[in-house]
Amino acid sequence: MLPTITAFERSPDGGKGLARDTRVRWALEEVGQPYVVRLVSFHAMKEPAHLGLHPFGQIPTYEEGDLALFESGAIVLYIAERHAGLLPDDAHARARAITWMFAALNTVEPPILELVTAKILEGDKPWTAERLPLVADRVRQRLGQLSARLGDADWLDGTFSAGDLMMVSVLLRLRVSGILDEFPNLAAYVARGEARPAYKQAFAAQRRRLG
Amino acid sequence: MLPTITAFERSPDGGKGLARDTRVRWALEEVGQPYVVRLVSFHAMKEPAHLGLHPFGQIPTYEEGDLALFESGAIVLYIAERHAGLLPDDAHARARAITWMFAALNTVEPPILELVTAKILEGDKPWTAERLPLVADRVRQRLGQLSARLGDADWLDGTFSAGDLMMVSVLLRLRVSGILDEFPNLAAYVARGEARPAYKQAFAAQRRRLG
Numbered sequence: 001m002l003p004t005i006t007a008f009e010r011s012p013d014g015g016k017g018l019a020r021d022t023r024v025r026w027a028l029e030e031v032g033q034p035y036v037v038r039l040v041s042f043h044a045m046k047e048p049a050h051l052g053l054h055p056f057g058q059i060p061t062y063e064e065g066d067l068a069l070f071e072s073g074a075i076v077l078y079i080a081e082r083h084a085g086l087l088p089d090d091a092h093a094r095a096r097a098i099t100w101m102f103a104a105l106n107t108v109e110p111p112i113l114e115l116v117t118a119k120i121l122e123g124d125k126p127w128t129a130e131r132l133p134l135v136a137d138r139v140r141q142r143l144g145q146l147s148a149r150l151g152d153a154d155w156l157d158g159t160f161s162a163g164d165l166m167m168v169s170v171l172l173r174l175r176v177s178g179i180l181d182e183f184p185n186l187a188a189y190v191a192r193g194e195a196r197p198a199y200k201q202a203f204a205a206q207r208r209r210l211g
Numbered sequence: 212m213l214p215t216i217t218a219f220e221r222s223p224d225g226g227k228g229l230a231r232d233t234r235v236r237w238a239l240e241e242v243g244q245p246y247v248v249r250l251v252s253f254h255a256m257k258e259p260a261h262l263g264l265h266p267f268g269q270i271p272t273y274e275e276g277d278l279a280l281f282e283s284g285a286i287v288l289y290i291a292e293r294h295a296g297l298l299p300d301d302a303h304a305r306a307r308a309i310t311w312m313f314a315a316l317n318t319v320e321p322p323i324l325e326l327v328t329a330k331i332l333e334g335d336k337p338w339t340a341e342r343l344p345l346v347a348d349r350v351r352q353r354l355g356q357l358s359a360r361l362g363d364a365d366w367l368d369g370t371f372s373a374g375d376l377m378m379v380s381v382l383l384r385l386r387v388s389g390i391l392d393e394f395p396n397l398a399a400y401v402a403r404g405e406a407r408p409a410y411k412q413a414f415a416a417q418r419r420r421l422g
Contacts, residue, residue: 055360056318056353067303073317074310092278099285105317106284107267110324117325122345127338134333142267149266 002036003028003064005075006053007209009039015207020072021060022206023169027076027162029198029205031083037211073105073166080162087162100156100163108146109170111138116173139179143171147183154192168193213247214239214275216286217264218420220250226418231283232271233417234380238287238373240409240416242294248422284316284377291373298373311367311374319357320381322349327384350390354382358394365403379404 005028007021021037028035044050045057053061054070061068062075069075077098080086087094115135122128146167150156155164171190174180181187193199205211216239218232232248239246255261256268264272265281272279273286280286288309291297298305326346333339357378361367366375382401385391392398404410416422 051356051359056314056356058318067306069306069310071310071313071317073313074306077309077313078306095278095280095285095289098288099280099282102282102284102288102316103267105313106282106320107269109317110321113321114325114328117349121349122342125338125342127336127342131333131336131338138328138332145262145267148262 001065002034002211003062004036004038005063005211006038006040006050006059006061007206008059009041009044009209011206011209017203017206018173019059019206020169022202023072023166024060024062024075024079025202025205025211026165026169026199027079027086029201030165030196031079031085033079033083035211037205037209039209073101076162076166077101086165088159093158096157097161097163100161101166104163104166104170108142108167109173111135111142112170112173115139115177136177136179139174139177140182143174143179143183143186147186150185150189152185154189160196164189164193168199212276213245213422214273215247215249216274216422217249217251217261217270217272218417219270220252220255220420222417222420228414228417229384230270230417233413234283234377235271235273235286235290236413236416236422237376237380237410238290238297240412241376241407242290242296244290244294246422248416248420250420284312287373287377288312297376299370304369307368308372308374311372312377315374315377315381319353319378320384322346322353323381323384326350326388347388347390350385350388351393354385354390354394354397358397361396361400363396365400371407375400375404379410 005021005024008019011019013019040050040059045059051057053068060072060075061070069078087097118128118132118135155161156167157163168190171180171186180190216232216235219230222230224230251261251270256270262268264279271283271286272281273289280289298308329339329343329346366372367378368374379401382391382397391401
């Protein structure tokens with residue numbers, strides 16, 4: 001039985017790959033696991049059937065037999081732990097790769113989300129023009145630290161891992177702001193992620209809204 | 212050899228337990244693992260020696276032999292996977308507990324962090340008085356969904372797990388705002404977490420700044 005994930009019936013970004021189902025699709029493609037996609041409308045996401053799967057009324061979810069998961073980080077980790085290709089075999093290297101997943105989601109993404117929120121939810125507020133540069137500077141601070149750690153390495157800790165998958169996915173949300181390009185090694189890192197065949201397949205699939 | 216964690220030499224909250232070392236201390240207490248604490252000053256956190264351990268210049272870190280980790284989520288998961296007491300044995304229940312860890316850190320904490328940031332980093336800005344209610348409403352939206360899911364259960368998914376440890380820790384940051392008390396079942400849930408002997412030990416230890 002193939003796992004089933006959910007994705008937006010109409011993605012708010014119009015297919016740019018920024019919705020969180022892309023992260024899960026990418027992980028499934030990296031490990032060669034076929035999957036089924038169920039599209040969910042904005043209306044249906046807030047209905048009891050979907051809230052039973054995802055208490056916060058979002059996508060993606062992951063169903064496999066009688067297992068149901070939500071949260072892209074948890075789903076990617078679940079996939080990575082059960083297939084070869086996304087986590088190193090060495091226990092210490094594995095723990096470090098998982099550390100980068102959490103760093104992407106809990107340290108790097110929050111200021112990026114705040115920038116996105118400022119534009120989308122507060123774009124019409126009188127303070128936004130003056131406030132946006134402050135928020136952008138908080139993003140730059142994190143990116144400066146990440147850039148210093150990455151240096152001229154290809155990936156964050158040795159070979160490509162679920163940590164890189166998640167960090168690249170988070171950084172991709174910044175491209176439209178221009179901030180990513182202020183850090184050439186991070187822009188090149190993101191481009192390396194996007195050049196992976198599995199990413200390309202995942203990106204194409206989310207554009208077609210299919211698995 | 213005991214694991215060593217880092218904590219603030221002087222915690223910005225003056226010992227209220229909101230710094231992220233408390234989450235790691237709590238996990239170590241739940242599983243009965245003694246540990247050593249190394250205190251780090253704000254100055255030293257931005258120096259190369261600490262940045263080598265934690266690229267974002269924060270606490271906590273976790274060192275055990277030649278393993279070095281950062282990110283409280285990753286550290287708690289590492290501890291939970293290697294000791295009994297924080298993750299169920301059943302594989303599906305285990306994956307769901309880990310899902311709640313990610314939900315705490317990537318879905319519930321970001322709007323709470325935004326509220327904290329608005330007060331601390333933008334408290335002196337002319338827009339903050341008008342903007343704070345908007346940010347608080349985004350927190351309420353998430354808490355409403357979480358409250359609906361928790362219902363009258365003691366914990367998020369069966370027995371207490373690392374998912375509850377992380378969710379309670381995240382919600383504790385809200386108490387000062389008064390928003391937590393608008394959701395009585397969540398306030399009671401947090402109180403259940405705080406009543407656990409392991410939490411009490413961790414809280415007392417962070418106040419003393421010791422392991």
